[in-house]
Amino acid sequence: MAIDDNQRSREAVLARVREALGRHGPDDEPRAAAHAYLAARKQGPRPTLPADLVQRFLQRAADMSSTTTRVEGIEQAPAAIARYLDHPHARAVCWPEIAALDWRGAGFDVDVRPASGDDAIGITGCFCAIAETGTLVFASGTDSPPATFLLPETHIAIVRADQIVAGMEEAFARQRAERDALPRAVNLVSGPSRTGDIEQTIVLGAHGPRRVHIVLVAAR
Amino acid sequence: MYFKERAHAKLHDAQLQASLARFQGKFVPARKTAITELDDFEGTRDAAAEIRQRALDDLDVWLTIFDENARARGATVLYAQTPAEINALVLEIAQRHGVRKIIKSKSMVSEESGLDHAIEAAGMTVVETDLGEYILQINNYEPPSHIIGPALHKSREEVSALFEARHGTPRKDAIDELCLEARGVLRTHYLTADMGISGGNFFVAETGSVVLVTNEGNATLTTTLPKVHVAISGIEKVVPTLEDVATLMRLLPRSATGQSISNYVDILTGVKDRGEFHGVEHMYFIVVDSGRSAVLGSDVRQALRCIRCGACMNHCPVYQNVGGHAYGWVYPGPIGIVLTPMYVGLDNALDLPYASTMCNQCGVVCPVKIPLPDLQRKLREKEFERDLRSWHERVGLKAWGWLARRPALYGVATRVGVRMLRTLGDRNGMIRRLPFGSGWTDERDMPAPAGRTFREQYKARKAASHPDALAVSVQGKPSASEAREGSRKETLG
Numbered sequence: 078m079a080i081d082d083n084q085r086s087r088e089a090v091l092a093r094v095r096e097a098l099g100r101h102g103p104d105d106e107p108r109a110a111a112h113a114y115l116a117a118r119k120q121g122p123r124p125t126l127p128a129d130l131v132q133r134f135l136q137r138a139a140d141m142s143s144t145t146t147r148v149e150g151i152e153q154a155p156a157a158i159a160r161y162l163d164h165p166h167a168r169a170v171c172w173p174e175i176a177a178l179d180w181r182g183a184g185f186d187v188d189v190r191p192a193s194g195d196d197a198i199g200i201t202g203c204f205c206a207i208a209e210t211g212t213l214v215f216a217s218g219t220d221s222p223p224a225t226f227l228l229p230e231t232h233i234a235i236v237r238a239d240q241i242v243a244g245m246e247e248a249f250a251r252q253r254a255e256r257d258a259l260p261r262a263v264n265l266v267s268g269p270s271r272t273g274d275i276e277q278t279i280v281l282g283a284h285g286p287r288r289v290h291i292v293l294v295a296a297r
Numbered sequence: 298m299y300f301k302e303r304a305h306a307k308l309h310d311a312q313l314q315a316s317l318a319r320f321q322g323k324f325v326p327a328r329k330t331a332i333t334e335l336d337d338f339e340g341t342r343d344a345a346a347e348i349r350q351r352a353l354d355d356l357d358v359w360l361t362i363f364d365e366n367a368r369a370r371g372a373t374v375l376y377a378q379t380p381a382e383i384n385a386l387v388l389e390i391a392q393r394h395g396v397r398k399i400i401k402s403k404s405m406v407s408e409e410s411g412l413d414h415a416i417e418a419a420g421m422t423v424v425e426t427d428l429g430e431y432i433l434q435i436n437n438y439e440p441p442s443h444i445i446g447p448a449l450h451k452s453r454e455e456v457s458a459l460f461e462a463r464h465g466t467p468r469k470d471a472i473d474e475l476c477l478e479a480r481g482v483l484r485t486h487y488l489t490a491d492m493g494i495s496g497g498n499f500f501v502a503e504t505g506s507v508v509l510v511t512n513e514g515n516a517t518l519t520t521t522l523p524k525v526h527v528a529i530s531g532i533e534k535v536v537p538t539l540e541d542v543a544t545l546m547r548l549l550p551r552s553a554t555g556q557s558i559s560n561y562v563d564i565l566t567g568v569k570d571r572g573e574f575h576g577v578e579h580m581y582f583i584v585v586d587s588g589r590s591a592v593l594g595s596d597v598r599q600a601l602r603c604i605r606c607g608a609c610m611n612h613c614p615v616y617q618n619v620g621g622h623a624y625g626w627v628y629p630g631p632i633g634i635v636l637t638p639m640y641v642g643l644d645n646a647l648d649l650p651y652a653s654t655m656c657n658q659c660g661v662v663c664p665v666k667i668p669l670p671d672l673q674r675k676l677r678e679k680e681f682e683r684d685l686r687s688w689h690e691r692v693g694l695k696a697w698g699w700l701a702r703r704p705a706l707y708g709v710a711t712r713v714g715v716r717m718l719r720t721l722g723d724r725n726g727m728i729r730r731l732p733f734g735s736g737w738t739d740e741r742d743m744p745a746p747a748g749r750t751f752r753e754q755y756k757a758r759k760a761a762s763h764p765d766a767l768a769v770s771v772q773g774k775p776s777a778s779e780a781r782e783g784s785r786k787e788t789l790g
């Protein structure tokens with residue numbers, strides 16, 4: 078079978094690549110150079126960002142068609158979300174980390190489970206958020222299921238001010254600092270799902286959320 | 298049928314011309330604005346070109362590092378030498394996991410191998426999820442015309458009619474209603490598919506990950522909901538680090554659609570945690586050669602830096618007039634006319650390297666600085682060396698070469714030539730019909746020469762010893778392309 082036999086294709090492809098590069102003999106030297114490059118973590122030129130990363134994040138998120146609101150403390154998030162939804166008896170699903178908030182008190186019901194295709198509203202936290210581009214960064218895991226920010230028409234993300242980093246580079250550095258290896262999925266999401274495939278006319282909600290609402294919790 | 302015939306037909310296709318006219322207004326100005334957000338755009342381009350070239354220069358090493366890291370995370374890394382092998386591997390993976398329905402996010406490499414047809418021939422269902430690709434799929438697999446917007450050549454009316462016929466729903470005319478209808482149809486497929494197939498914008502060596510970039514989020518859904526994920530991309534798509542991905546992602550969306558960032562960027566590594574509800578249980582990479590190692594060993598190897606942003610075609614005066622289908626294969630535009638002859642054989646794409654005005658718009662906008670006109674010229678030279686050009690072209694070029702090496706004779710011949718051409722000009726100094734050159738004058742008039750060659754004028758002015766005598770008469774500061782144009786005129790004289 079082709080899969081079990083694939084070692085032969087692997088060797089043939091690598092041999093052709095070596096041939097094309099004019100590489101004969103051992104590759105210890107380029108390998109050492111490659112590992113040195115990996116260790117150096119070289120970055121490209123970075124755009125200068127304003128000192129106030131929170132402000133920049135909110136502005137960029139809005140540019141990407143997310144809506145935003147600010148609250149002073151996390152306990153105010155349910156009421157802020159209720160105001161945004163403006164719908165009595167709304168039902169939502171959420172990540173476990175925010176399950177303990179007083180959703181009932183804000184007037185709606187929240188199930189703590191990954192979203193299915195039938196859920197209209199998904200509420201999540203995030204791993205971190207990127208000021209440069211107004212991007213939410215998610216790291217998949219048991220308590221951070223991606224379905225909740227992918228399947229519902231409305232996605233609401235709660236972001237703490239101390240989760241905002243400058244660029245993708247800092248988001249990756251945080252991943253490295255907090256865990257040994259990348260999770261199965263790191264999803265970088267900037268605003269609602271969109272398409273321009275018919276006459277280049279932008280339509281929101283192509284497959285995923287039509288609305289992304291960000292609740293920013295001020296740092297203490 | 299070659300490019301020339303197809304291009305001719307496309308120029309007279311009113312529907313297509315209307316779509317192309319609509320298309321031009323958007324990507325080009327959007328890119329122009331978006332790149333101003335980077336205070337060192339040129340420096341970022343240099344860095345990006347370096348990143349891609351570094352990966353290519355030691356491709357064997359980076360591939361091996363990628364392979365080791367991907368395997369360590371539980372992925373299966375497979376290699377395909379040919380398009381047929383891609384299809385065979387995919388079918389076998391599908392059989393292994395008892396797959397009946399496959400959802401697919403955009404993969405150009407799978408277009409090279411006609412993967413969808415192979416899947417259907419094996420009795421399985423495959424559904425393209427990128428809206429553009431989906432539109433083409435339900436239109437009997439019409440070929441894509443652009444690497445970013447595969448269905449940009451289609452009008453809303455065509456899509457309306459297609460949806461009405463295929464979905465059996467009442468006709469919808471508004472674009473947002475059409476998108477909503479497609480969303481509903483595709484959502485059902487996402488939730489019921491057994492396997493997801495994606496391309497791969499980058500393979501990250503340090504982590505063994507694949508990076509997927511979309512605006513619709515279709516790749517994210519395709520790789521989150523089914524239990525099996527197969528990522529298919531070329532050997533050249535390896536980049537060393539996540540930092541490199543960050544740099545390239547500052548350029549890819551800006552160059553493609555003029556966005557600061559694409560809406561979804563997914564970095565996928567290995568299989569799901571035990572506790573995860575969704576997430577793939579089986580992750581396969583198919584790393585494809587299929588002509589790429591041959592390009593790597595050729596003198597057009599820089600073409601492998603390409604990150605498939607589409608900027609070169611958006612800015613190409615030839616593409617803008619004939620659209621993507623005229624190029625006849627998967628990759629259109631300036632990058633296509635380099636890659637296609639290399640992948641399908643120069644003999645099968647003889648006039649593609651000529652589908653260029655050599656204006657270098659493509660080279661100027663390419664985020665990884667591929668010198669596209671140089672590569673096109675190299676292919677032209679190869680054709681000439683291999684005697685693949687027509688006899689009158691070969692004889693003509695030989696004669697010109699002979700003449701050009703004899704400056705005195707050349708001077709006489711051009712002096713006679715320009716004077717003769719001048720007599721063909723009408724009162725406005727335009728030539729309406731050129732003997733032996735009707736291919737040119739059928740569509741446009743040609744300005745008649747001034748009657749004296751450049752060298753004659755140069756000599757005359759030098760004799761007058763005017764301080765500006767030696768300057769070519771270009772007003773103001775010439776742009777790079779004007780300067781090049783100027784130097785080309787000089788060599789003609």
Ligand code: SF4
Pocket residue numbers: 552602603604605606607608609610632659662663664665666667
């Ligand atoms: S050749 Fe350059 S401009 Fe063209 S698609 Fe590739 S990266 Fe983009």
